[in-house]
Amino acid sequence: MPTRINWAEAIRPLLEKYKNKKHPLDYENVYQLLVMVVLSAQSTDEAVNKLAPQLFATFPDLESLAQASPEGLWPYFKGIRNFAHKAKWLTDIARQLGSNDKIPLSMEELVKLPGIGRKSASVILRGAGKPPEGIIVDIHVIRVAPRLGITNEEDPKKIEEQMMKALPRDEWDAGMAMSFLGREICRPKPLCEDCLMNGVCAFFARVGLAGVIAMRGKEGGAGGARPAKKTPAKKSPAAKAPDGKAAGGKEPGGKAAARNAPVKKAPPKKAPKKKSPAPKPKKAVKKAPAKKTARKTTVSRHNYSYPR
Ligand code: SF4
Structure with missing residues (x-):
């Protein structure tokens, strides 16, 4: 069960820090956000941001996108996972909606579009300045929320449900705030000592700073x-x-x-080469000093003793 904390209060520092912070996707309007959100599923925001300028220079709106074939979009989607399906979804959306002003701005309508689930719809609504109808649960929130203790679920849908129950609606931007926290601080190897939520975090309470340092020890903590x-x-x-x-x-x-x-x-480079290959030290010693005595006789004893 989630920890018994008044999350409506406990979450406020996090919301204050990240309130109104723009999503990492570099969009300029809702059309671009919709397209980029579809592309970013299972891909990185960085990869989507990288291809965006060329894509939107060629397809500046849904009208132009509706004229494209899915295959015609492939060259623009380099580095995007599942690009073929996404190209199909986007051309279907473009033909279905026809123009930018037809983009629906409600959870109910957005999730009917191909390639758009609740998380994507929440991101679009947030970017469009609409009140939240759900809580964003992305890959970062899936990690951060259970650590905090606001949920004991792993499934995104169940995490969202628990968070919606724990938080009043006007604090549902907590999902995006947790996402930012997950990107910056609560990474797979968390920086708990720098986290403004460590006072209420179940994970930190359970593991402690020593545990956290040990957890990331291999990387840099040690x-x-x-x-x-x-x-x-x-x-x-x-x-x-x-x-x-x-x-x-x-x-x-x-x-x-x-x-x-x-x-x-003097000896280091010469000595090892000549003596190391000789597997039988005692015999080799007797012969070696004969010719190269000048330098080795004094050194040979040292070198001789080391390998043994
Ligand atoms: S205290 Fe640590 S585990 Fe808890 S939310 Fe912060 S970074 Fe994550």
Whole structure:
């Protein structure tokens, strides 16, 4: 069950932060928004924004779009998932509506159009400045809402239903606000310490900051991992020759490096090549010093001992 919090109050900081923030899709009118919303399903807003200028230069309104064939739109939909179906839906919508001023601005009518569900309809209504008739539940909200605890559902439709019950209608823009939070802060590896909702968030209450840091540790939370790789990278050239494993450790390895430092400059590259291939150290030792003694006799003992 969702946590028992007065979400009508608890959600306000989130709404205040993102209230009236424009959707990431770069649309200039409702027609463009409708087209871009259809294209953005299962694709990124960035991909849709990228193709929009050329698409709308060629098809500036529903009248021109109605003249196109689905196949004729394909070249404009590069990088868009399920582009063939979307091209068909959009040409069908264009022919069905005929002109921009026929675009319906109600949930009931919008969801009758091909390729437009409740989420898309809510985005269009919001972009058109109409009062919300539902709550936007996109991929980000599906992640954020259960974490917050305002829903215990995973299905978008059920999430929306629970949120509509938990929030008064004039706060139904909470869906888009959660979407923004999900894009910026409540990412798959969340930045809870920077989140203005961490005081009421069920996930944060359950996991805690330590859990969150551990959750994203591999990526960047455990900052030590990256520096550790950088420092040895600079010292390794010197440290590797005498003792390759030491370089992979932490800074304490500096002691070993200091000991080896004087020996490294001359022998490191020559010694390993000649001695390492020799599988039988004892025999190889006797022969080696004969010809190349000048340099190796002193070094060979060191090198000899390391591999073993
Ligand atoms: S506190 Fe953390 S898990 Fe909760 S909404 Fe904020 S970022 Fe997401």
